[in-house]
Amino acid sequence: MISIVGFIFISIGLTFDLLGCLGLVRLPDVYNRLQAATKCVTLGTCSILFGTFLVVGFNAAGVKALLCMVFLVLTSPVAAHAVARGAHRFGVQLWQGSVIDKYAQDKEGEV
Amino acid sequence: MNKVKESKNKMVIRWIIGAVCLLSVTGLILLRPLPFLFYHELPYLGFLSRAIYIIILACILSLYRIIKGPSGADRIVAIDILGIMIVGLCAVLTISTGRSWYIDIGIAWALQSFISTLALSKYLEGRSFDD
Numbered sequence: 479m480i481s482i483v484g485f486i487f488i489s490i491g492l493t494f495d496l497l498g499c500l501g502l503v504r505l506p507d508v509y510n511r512l513q514a515a516t517k518c519v520t521l522g523t524c525s526i527l528f529g530t531f532l533v534v535g536f537n538a539a540g541v542k543a544l545l546c547m548v549f550l551v552l553t554s555p556v557a558a559h560a561v562a563r564g565a566h567r568f569g570v571q572l573w574q575g576s577v578i579d580k581y582a583q584d585k586e587g588e589v
Numbered sequence: 590m591n592k593v594k595e596s597k598n599k600m601v602i603r604w605i606i607g608a609v610c611l612l613s614v615t616g617l618i619l620l621r622p623l624p625f626l627f628y629h630e631l632p633y634l635g636f637l638s639r640a641i642y643i644i645i646l647a648c649i650l651s652l653y654r655i656i657k658g659p660s661g662a663d664r665i666v667a668i669d670i671l672g673i674m675i676v677g678l679c680a681v682l683t684i685s686t687g688r689s690w691y692i693d694i695g696i697a698w699a700l701q702s703f704i705s706t707l708a709l710s711k712y713l714e715g716r717s718f719d720d
Contacts, residue, residue, distance in 0.1 A: 485636060488681070492643045495674060499650040502670060508662045511654070515670045523677040530680040530692070539689035543680060546696050550673065553699070557669055557706040564714035565662035 484532030487525050494522030507573035508565050516558040524550055618642045637685040644678045665709045672702025 498518025505511050527547040531540040566581055618639050651674065654667040679695035 481633075485633065488640060491677065492640055495647045495677065496643055499647040499670065499674075502654050502667060503650050508660065508666065511663065512666050515666060519670050519673050523673050523680075526677040527680050530684055533684050534689075537689075539683055539692050542689075542692045542696060543683070546676060546680075546692065546699055549696070549699055550676065553703040554669075554673065557703055557710070560707055560710040561662060561665055561669065561713075564665075564710035565660075567714045568662070570660050570662050 481533045484529040487529030491522040491525030494518045508570050520554040640681050669706045
């Protein structure tokens with residue numbers, strides 16, 4: 479019975495992965511792509527790993543899956559933040575339809 | 590006028606090619622599960638093989654962004670996403686083959702992907718002459 483719950487978690491994770499990669503292809507800008515892809519794919523992969531823990535059970539592979547999930551939740555926002563900061567400092571332009579750019583205003587106020 | 594017509598024809602051809610690719614991949618996912626890599630007495634064989642197909646399709650979409658990214662930051666984002674998705678693939682392979690060392694590959698791949706993304710973004714940032 480508990481393995482069926484695990485397979486439901488794996489299905490949710492697969493849906494989030496596929497939609498995140500569709501956003502990575504279709505959106506117009508680096509920052510939009512980062513925002514779509516990182517959140518969706520992180521949540522999807524964490525859901526897949528939790529489903530793996532539910533299916534496999536409380537043994538070595540399941541505990542390693544939980545450890546991998548915690549590690550992904552901790553490190554993926556850090557990597558996304560570093561990529562966005564590096565891209566803005568390198569000078570990648572925003573999309574023309576963008577409304578606001580708070581980071582550039584902040585840097586101007588600094589100088 | 591002629592130019593507009595040509596671009597419209599090109600758009601129609603691109604839409605047709607994309608629709609054919611999507612329909613063929615969807616049919617592959619629905620109709621033919623992978624015949625190898627599995628213990629055949631598992632009752633949920635079809636679901637896991639279709640899960641592997643869906644993850645491979647998502648990896649191909651991310652590879653498209655790696656090949657055709659206009660700037661370097663797009664490629665770094667796509668490499669990060671590809672690494673996270675391969676961790677999910679390793680988890681699904683752990684269930685389907687019953688061998689527990691696939692999840693070790695997943696942990697090592699997650700660590701290496703995080704460190705490589707940080708290094709690439711630092712390299713991207715260091716090329717500006719700001720500070």
